[in-house]
Amino acid sequence: MQDRPxxxxxxxxxxxxxxxxxxxxxxxxxxxxxxxxxSHFLLVLVVALxxxxxxxxxxxxARRRADARxxxxxxxxxxxxxxxxLHALATPEVLLDHPNSGFVxxxxxxxxxxxxxxxxxxVELGRDRASAILRRRTLVRGALVFLLIAxxxxxxxxxxxxxxxxEEEAPLAFRLLAPVGIALYTFAxxxxxxxxxxxxxxxxxxxxxxxxxxxxxxxxxxxxxxxHASWWEWHVLMAVAFSIVTVSVRNEYRRExxxxxAFGSLYxxxxxxxxxxxxxxxxxxxxxxxxxxxxxxxxxxxxxxxGFGSDEVVLLECVAREMAKVDELFRPYVGPALADRLxxxxxxxxxxxxxxxxxxxxxxxxxxTRFSDGRSPMAVVQMLNxxxxxxxxxxxxxxxxxxxxxxGDAILVVFNRARRPTRSSASxxxxxxxxxxxxxxxxxxxxRVASVPDRxxxxxxRARQRxxxxxxxxxxxxxxxxxxxxxxxxxxxxxxxxxxxxxxxRPRRGxxxxxxxxxPQGEGLAGADVRGPRRPNRVGLDPGAxxxxxxxxxxxxxxxxxAVPSTMLELxxxxxxxxxxxxxxxxxxxxxxFEAKRxxxxxxxxxxxxxxxHVREELGRLGRDFADSELGIVAISANDPDAYxxxxxxxxxxxxxxxxxxxxxxxxxxxxxxxxxxxxCTPDFFLFDTDRxxxxxxxxxxxxxxxxxxxxxxxxxxxxDAVLSGAPIADDQRASIGCSIKWRxxxxxxxx
Numbered sequence: 001m002q003d004r005p006x007x008x009x010x011x012x013x014x015x016x017x018x019x020x021x022x023x024x025x026x027x028x029x030x031x032x033x034x035x036x037x038x039s040h041f042l043l044v045l046v047v048a049l050x051x052x053x054x055x056x057x058x059x060x061x062a063r064r065r066a067d068a069r070x071x072x073x074x075x076x077x078x079x080x081x082x083x084x085x086l087h088a089l090a091t092p093e094v095l096l097d098h099p100n101s102g103f104v105x106x107x108x109x110x111x112x113x114x115x116x117x118x119x120x121x122x123v124e125l126g127r128d129r130a131s132a133i134l135r136r137r138t139l140v141r142g143a144l145v146f147l148l149i150a151x152x153x154x155x156x157x158x159x160x161x162x163x164x165x166x167e168e169e170a171p172l173a174f175r176l177l178a179p180v181g182i183a184l185y186t187f188a189x190x191x192x193x194x195x196x197x198x199x200x201x202x203x204x205x206x207x208x209x210x211x212x213x214x215x216x217x218x219x220x221x222x223x224x225x226x227x228h229a230s231w232w233e234w235h236v237l238m239a240v241a242f243s244i245v246t247v248s249v250r251n252e253y254r255r256e257x258x259x260x261x262a263f264g265s266l267y268x269x270x271x272x273x274x275x276x277x278x279x280x281x282x283x284x285x286x287x288x289x290x291x292x293x294x295x296x297x298x299x300x301x302x303x304x305x306x307g308f309g310s311d312e313v314v315l316l317e318c319v320a321r322e323m324a325k326v327d328e329l330f331r332p333y334v335g336p337a338l339a340d341r342l343x344x345x346x347x348x349x350x351x352x353x354x355x356x357x358x359x360x361x362x363x364x365x366x367x368x369t370r371f372s373d374g375r376s377p378m379a380v381v382q383m384l385n386x387x388x389x390x391x392x393x394x395x396x397x398x399x400x401x402x403x404x405x406x407x408g409d410a411i412l413v414v415f416n417r418a419r420r421p422t423r424s425s426a427s428x429x430x431x432x433x434x435x436x437x438x439x440x441x442x443x444x445x446x447x448r449v450a451s452v453p454d455r456x457x458x459x460x461x462r463a464r465q466r467x468x469x470x471x472x473x474x475x476x477x478x479x480x481x482x483x484x485x486x487x488x489x490x491x492x493x494x495x496x497x498x499x500x501x502x503x504x505x506r507p508r509r510g511x512x513x514x515x516x517x518x519x520p521q522g523e524g525l526a527g528a529d530v531r532g533p534r535r536p537n538r539v540g541l542d543p544g545a546x547x548x549x550x551x552x553x554x555x556x557x558x559x560x561x562x563a564v565p566s567t568m569l570e571l572x573x574x575x576x577x578x579x580x581x582x583x584x585x586x587x588x589x590x591x592x593x594f595e596a597k598r599x600x601x602x603x604x605x606x607x608x609x610x611x612x613x614h615v616r617e618e619l620g621r622l623g624r625d626f627a628d629s630e631l632g633i634v635a636i637s638a639n640d641p642d643a644y645x646x647x648x649x650x651x652x653x654x655x656x657x658x659x660x661x662x663x664x665x666x667x668x669x670x671x672x673x674x675x676x677x678x679x680x681c682t683p684d685f686f687l688f689d690t691d692r693x694x695x696x697x698x699x700x701x702x703x704x705x706x707x708x709x710x711x712x713x714x715x716x717x718x719x720x721d722a723v724l725s726g727a728p729i730a731d732d733q734r735a736s737i738g739c740s741i742k743w744r745x746x747x748x749x750x751x752x
Contacts, residue, residue, distance in 0.1 A: 013238050014202070014212050014213070014216075017216050018216050018219065020233065021216070021220050023225055024224075024230040024233070024523050025230060031225065031229050031230050032228065033225075033227050033228050034227065034229070040235070041088055043235060043239065044085075044088040044235065045085065045088040045234075047084065047238060048085035049081075049085070050242060050243075050246060050739040051077055051080065051084070052077075052078070052082070052085070054077055054245065054246050054249065055078040055081055056074075057249070058074040058249075059071065059078070061260045061262070062263075063137075064260050064265075065260055065267060065271055065275065066134055066274075067130075067263075067266075067267045067268055067271040068129075068133040068409035069125065069130075069266060069267065069268050070121075070263055071133065071134065072118075072121035072133070072268060073117070073266065075117040075120045075140065076114040076117035076121065077114070077242075079113040079114040080111055080113075080114040080214065080238070080242075081110075082110060082144075082145075082148045082322070082502050083106040083107055083109055083111075083113070084107050084110060084238065086106040086151060086152055086155070087107040097140050105148050107234075108222070111214060111221065112178075112180070112218070115181035115184035115218070116184060118211055118214075119185075119188045122188040122192060123191070124269070125268060127270055130268060130270065132665055138193045140652075149377040161548070175222045178218055178221075180217055181218050182215045185211045185214055185215035186215055188211045189211040190208075192204045192207045192208035193208045195265070196208060200721075200724065201265035202248050202251065202261075202265075203245075203248045203249065203252055203266060204265050204266060206244045206245050206248035207245060207248075207266070209241070209244055210241040210242070213237045213238070213240055213241035213244075214237070214241050216234075217233075217237035217238050217241070218234075219234075220237065227555075232526040238534050249262055249263070251373065257315060258312055260312065260316060260408035261315075279316065279319075281307065281308075283316060283323065284305055285299055285303070286320035287323065287324060288296075290320050290321055290324040300313050303316065323711070326710065329710065333457065336573055358414055358415060359414070359415040359626065360404075360412065361395070361409070361411075361414075361415065362413075363391075363410065364407075364408075365387070368408075377460035384409060386576055387408075388411070395411075399415065401413040401414065401415045457629050459700075467602075563681070563738060564737065565680070565735040565736070566697060566735040566737070567679075567680045567751055568697055569677065569697050570694070571695065571697075571731060572694060573600070574692055574694075575600060575686070575693075575694070576591075577591045577592075578590060578591055578636070578666070578673045579591075580636065580666035580668055581667055581668060583637075583652040583656065583665050584653050584656050584657075584661075585664075586624040589634065589666055591692075596746060597630055597631060597748070598631065598690050598723075598724060599630065599689055599690065599720065599723045599724055600634070600687070600688045600692065601632070601686070601687050602636065602677065602685075602687075603633070603636070603684070603685055604637070604679040604683065604684040604685075604741065605619070605635050605683045606639045606644070606647045606652075606739070606742075607637075607646045607647050607655040608646040608647055609656075609682045609683075609738055610705050610739070611682065611683060611704070611738035612682050612738065613705075614704070614705045614711065615683060615700050615713075617659065618700065618711045618712070618713045619659065619700075620660040620662075621713075622713055622716070623660075623661055623663045626720065630724055630726060631720055633663035634663055634664050634666060635661065635665045635666065636665075636666045637652050637665070637666070637667050637668065637682075638679065638741055640671075642744070643742050643744075644742050647742070652665055671741075671747055674741055675749045678749070679741055680752065681738040681741065683736055683738050684697075684736055685698065685699075685716055687716070687720065689723050695719070695723055695729050696723070697733065697735075697736075698715060698733035698735060698736055699715050699716070699735065699736040699737070700716045700736065701713050703715070715733075715734065719733075740752070
């Protein structure tokens with residue numbers, strides 16, 4: 001539905017040249033004559049040369065990727081541009097003393113040939129037919145070049161069928177053939193429009209528009225009178241068509257970084273599949289050398305010998321190094337055994353799953369709140385880093401656990417005990433190992449941190465292990481405990497004879513319920529405090545649970561940094577209007593300035609906030625990636641500059657220059673715009689669709705200054721791609737968190 005207004009607008013714009021041609025032919029008095037030979041020669045020759053260069057680049061990309069569709073597109077470009085160059089020779093008193101009929105009709109003939117190649121390229125070729133075309137590509141290309149040369153020689157030699165008196169209008173035979181070429185161009189344009197709707201890249205749309213313009217140029221060439229306005233029109237239409245494709249290829253090249261990738265949106269599906277397989281194999285060859293930090297030059301040289309271009313080799317090396325970084329970041333949290341198995345069996349990462357008995361370990365640090373309140377954020381971070389640096393290898397490498405998530409000072413680990421008894425000392429050993437981690441690091445004697453005893457619990461039950469998913473029942477149990485303000489209790493029966501130790505009950509003061517305190521004597525559990533409920537798979541209350549923030553409090557501590565979440569404005573809310581000055585240009589920017597954009601992203605950021613500083617590079621990259629797209633981007637800072645001088649307009653302008661922002665950066669001095677958007681933190685993101693209805697308000701990605709995850713912009717980029725392609729966006733969105741907006745005294749909104 002969102003595409004319809006744009007489709008209608010594009011259709012109207014493309015129909016204007018045809019309407020103008022009809023008007024010129026219907027009213028001969030306005031079809032004025034202008035015979036200027038130098039202008040004709042320069043226009044035709046420049047357009048022809050540019051198109052020849054584009055055709056050669058497309059032909060080379062088709063050769064390197066072995067793609068039949070792009071090869072046929074290059075033939076269409078060669079045919080149209082080659083005969084157009086011959087037409088330039090027909091200009092009197094430039095290269096020839098007199099007009100030549102063969103050169104005069106060269107362009108219409110080239111357009112007819114190009115229409116056949118265009119229609120053939122629009123068909124989804126099968127493997128056999130595509131292979132047959134590629135096997136004969138040298139013959140076909142040579143035949144086309146031979147035809148061009150033969151036409152030029154025949155025209156100069158005055159062959160009978162070309163040496164005819166020049167007429168003001170096109171020959172009758174050409175007028176009869178023109179509808180065939182127009183139909184072929186129309187068919188090709190329709191099919192490329194379908195490719196655009198599927199892949200949502202600009203190049204297929206540009207090719208479709210170019211074919212429509214060439215069909216109109218063919219129509220004008222058939223009915224126009226030489227040197228009149230209608231005759232000049234088809235020259236201009238061809239120039240515009242070729243320029244649109246050239247600019248689109250240039251933009252794709254700037255985005256992708258290689259010539260072959262620039263034409264990627266035109267490739268056949270079988271070509272794309274082959275490229276994926278070939279690139280995956282190349283990256284697999286590079287990864288061992290990158291991981292082991294061995295010389296990578298021999299592998300790169302082998303890839304060049306295998307047919308990869310220099311730009312492709314550079315791109316593959318960058319991908320391999322980035323994958324190695326990601327692998328290095330995540331491998332410690334899944335355990336070496338699972339990581340190696342995933343590498344050997346990639347199918348394990350596919351959707352699916354099976355039911356198995358698992359053990360979940362939840363551990364947090366008792367007294368963490370009191371510890372962090374009395375120390376600087378960096379001291380807390382140093383303590384946590386030291387603690388988890390010891391605990392993580394124990395639970396992953398030694399015990400084979402999978403770290404499901406970190407939550408500040410808490411950790412949730414899942415152990416698959418399908419091959420071991422889960423109600424034995426093996427199930428409890430990880431808890432004791434985590435408890436002993438702090439003692440191993442001797443945190444208590446560190447001058448910067450103090451010993452913080454941990455609090456552990458284990459839960460064993462059957463659960464569905466979903467690939468690329470989470471054990472939802474375990475998450476539900478953990479959320480239930482958090483809502484009750486307590487650490488989860490153990491899930492094994494207090495009367496299980498297989499579990500070492502015994503159960504001792506004692507009543508709690510003021511209550512009739514009993515809390516079971518188990519002191520297993522198994523390996524590594526000396527001094528561990530393991531609590532659990534009376535019955536299995538129930539929630540137990542922990543009297544030592546740490547206090548939670550008061551109800552209604554929006555602030556929380558993110559590994560030592562005070563953070564505020566987004567207010568999560570209701571989806572569907574219309575974008576509030578604004579008109580604010582740009583800190584870099586001083587010009588006023590308003591909501592109406594983005595009317596031509598299909599979507600709009602409004603970001604509330606600032607300069608001083610560490611959360612913004614953490615993602616600043618990605619924000620700049622986001623702006624550059626979507627600079628030429630249908631997405632409008634605007635950033636707004638609403639912080640009080642008196643309290644935070646760094647967030648004054650001069651400081652914001654300096655930030656924009658340093659970060660390379662290409663989008664407007666506005667200053668909300670009155671803070672009223674921030675209030676209308678219910679902005680609460682920096683960064684805070686609001687994405688609106690074509691109707692300027694809110695479709696996404698959430699985090700950039702899962703990276704935070706304290707968790708070590710790479711900044712990728714995954715969440716926000718996925719939402720942007722969806723809204724630009726017309727795909728739905730899920731309502732389940734994670735709130736962005738960051739520094740609170742610094743309101744002026746007495747100007748705080750009710751939601752702050």
